[in-house]
Amino acid sequence: MNYAASRLSAVRPSASMAVSGRAKALKAQGHDVIDLGLGEPDFDTPSHIIEAAYRAAVDGQTRYTPTDGSVALKDAISSKFERENGLSFRADEIIVSNGAKQVIFDALMATLEAGDEVILCAPHFDTYQSMSLVLAANLVLMPCEASAGFRVTPEQLDASISHKTRWLFLNLPSNPAGAMYSREQLAELGEVIARYPDVLVLSDEIYEHITFDNLKFTSFLAACPHLKERTLTVNGVSKAYAMTGWRIGYGCGPAGLISAMTKVQSQISSGASAISQAASVAALNGPQDDVLRFRQAFQQRRDLVVNAVEKISGLTLDPPGGAFYTLIGCERFIGSRRPDGEIIDNDVAFANYLLDDALVAAVPGSAYNLSPFVRLSTASSESLLSQAMQRIDASVAKLLTPETGE
Ligand SMILES: Cc1ncc(COP(=O)(O)O)c(C=O)c1O
Numbered sequence: 001m002n003y004a005a006s007r008l009s010a011v012r013p014s015a016s017m018a019v020s021g022r023a024k025a026l027k028a029q030g031h032d033v034i035d036l037g038l039g040e041p042d043f044d045t046p047s048h049i050i051e052a053a054y055r056a057a058v059d060g061q062t063r064y065t066p067t068d069g070s071v072a073l074k075d076a077i078s079s080k081f082e083r084e085n086g087l088s089f090r091a092d093e094i095i096v097s098n099g100a101k102q103v104i105f106d107a108l109m110a111t112l113e114a115g116d117e118v119i120l121c122a123p124h125f126d127t128y129q130s131m132s133l134v135l136a137a138n139l140v141l142m143p144c145e146a147s148a149g150f151r152v153t154p155e156q157l158d159a160s161i162s163h164k165t166r167w168l169f170l171n172l173p174s175n176p177a178g179a180m181y182s183r184e185q186l187a188e189l190g191e192v193i194a195r196y197p198d199v200l201v202l203s204d205e206i207y208e209h210i211t212f213d214n215l216k217f218t219s220f221l222a223a224c225p226h227l228k229e230r231t232l233t234v235n236g237v238s239k240a241y242a243m244t245g246w247r248i249g250y251g252c253g254p255a256g257l258i259s260a261m262t263k264v265q266s267q268i269s270s271g272a273s274a275i276s277q278a279a280s281v282a283a284l285n286g287p288q289d290d291v292l293r294f295r296q297a298f299q300q301r302r303d304l305v306v307n308a309v310e311k312i313s314g315l316t317l318d319p320p321g322g323a324f325y326t327l328i329g330c331e332r333f334i335g336s337r338r339p340d341g342e343i344i345d346n347d348v349a350f351a352n353y354l355l356d357d358a359l360v361a362a363v364p365g366s367a368y369n370l371s372p373f374v375r376l377s378t379a380s381s382e383s384l385l386s387q388a389m390q391r392i393d394a395s396v397a398k399l400l401t402p403e404t405g406e
Pocket of ligand 1: 100101102125171174175236237238246249291
């Protein structure tokens with residue numbers, strides 16, 4: 001019996017979940033696997049946030065909230081944007097959902113017609129692709145090479161927009177490459193978009209607080225205020241406050257778009273968990289010291305991986321400007337031979353080799369539509385990361401590359 005509708009064939013299983021699944025299976029067999037596949041902070045949710053959730057439950061905040069979010073959380077989101085981004089949003093320009101993922105799905109479900117085009121910067125978060133394809137949209141990929149800082153240029157963008165374009169996705173800083181854009185670079189993209197009045201922009205800013213080297217984060221809309229009627233800014237508490245399991249994300253955009261998204265959400269999930277919303281109010285309105293502590297830890301871990309990769313001959317890595325991943329180039333090893341004789345013919349095979357030989361789980365770049373790379377998450381302790389890098393060093397040293405035959 002085939003239970004799945006044909007539209008589901010467009011949904012690729014999450015690559016990071018697949019890698020983690022293999023890693024877990026090996027662990028269950030007793031192997032000492034280091035799993036650098038998944039993207040979630042390894043920190044605990046700060047205690048004042050947990051206490052706020054407990055108080056909310058005890059105080060009886062245990063009922064449905066409005067579909068688009070509680071008044072208190074919308075207020076906190078509005079203040080966050082004023083304080084951190086210099087942007088103002090009214091309550092009817094805000095929706096709260098079960099994670100940023102649901103915000104994105106609500107938006108696409110509410111707006112896409114079959115055959116519409118969605119433009120993605122490759123490499124990109126794999127969910128953007130599956131959600132667009134399941135809604136019968138067509139993808140237009142803009143390859144963003146390492147040599148360009150994994151950023152899209154205004155010329156590339158201009159060449160990718162057509163009369164069928166519905167959405168352009170931006171991800172600042174990006175998963176998996178950690179690409180950051182300056183205010184000027186965003187403004188240049190905005191000039192191109194301004195010439196195409198039917199194009200909507202989804203700016204996913206979920207990694208806003210994880211930026212390195214004192215690089216200043218600029219929200220897309222802050223750089224392009226003239227695009228307010230066409231921009232959906234997506235954010236959430238998962239990454240900044242180590243709250244992935246609480247499932248709260250939010251989107252801010254024109255009231256008409258938010259209202260259409262609320263219509264979608266009202267029949268799919270209603271409002272997000274009342275208790276998680278109360279916890280998110282505490283996260284956004286409360287002390288922000290933990291956000292800084294997490295950022296500093298992620299910076300140290302990024303530095304550790306960057307330094308380690310520099311010493312491994314054949315691997316390449318441009319230091320990411322933000323987020324908690326490193327996208328490591330492995331081109332030199334494509335075509336090389338493993339000690340067991342198998343040829344590594346792409347980055348999937350390279351990631352498989354790392355798992356088999358180094359017992360390190362990493363996600364191949366092809367999962368994000370840019371090869372040949374592997375993504376290592378830096379959301380693990382420094383000691384695990386340095387062990388992983390030592391193992392990777394030892395494993396790649398055993399590969400026989402075509403140039404040397406050694
Ligand atoms: C770029 C990006 N956007 C959104 C999400 C999902 O966030 P949430 O946990 O709020 O659904 C992720 C999680 O990996 C992500 O990497």
